[in-house]
Amino acid sequence: AQTVTQSQPEMSVQEAETVTLSCTYDTSESNYYLFWYKQPPSRQMILVIRQEAYKQQNATENRFSVNFQKAAKSFSLKISDSQLGDTAMYFCAFMTRRAGNMLTFGGGTRLMVKP
């Protein structure tokens, strides 16, 4: 079974600063996918970024980037130039096709961006 751990229940950052959210996972699979989702108070889960395990290059999406360390089973999210609209719950998630494509989520990190 796969497990995903987010060790930071809450974090805060000043507007325009950079923040890194941590995620570790445990799996015996070699092919899998990792995701970061954002859930603002509206409850809508929004995809932030995805990473295929077979790709060595870290994924980036504008102000969002990941540090994927496959050997260490670590998948952290870096948010640069934080904006007030980044305030939300952030969930790290794992998926493998062999386990049926469903997502396994971490417990989430609540991020507050302060003006």
Added chain:
Amino acid sequence: GAGVSQSPSNKVTEKGKDVELRCDPISGHTALYWYRQSLGQGLEFLIYFQGNSAPDKSGLPSDRFSAERTGGSVSTLTIQRTQQEDSAVYLCASSLLAGTSSTDTQYFGPGTRLTVL
């Protein structure tokens, strides 16, 4: 285009009643998932539909929970004889075609908040 929609947005019911929650996936998406988000358990997988294959029901917590997907599109999650521990947000997601790279990404609806009194 239109995203995943769910109805109702909120549902309050009395213990012992049955409820039905609806999900409309993104048009053309063949895979559909149900998840439950609760304070105590976090986000949990419930059930997964892929095309015409038999659904993966491995996440359903009890036989009071069932789901169907009609015509490969709309899905209904039914909870019979609701209990207070069923109170949670029920999230639906869809993906274009499970089993290929970028199309595995799941897109979520806004969820249904269920409160059992």
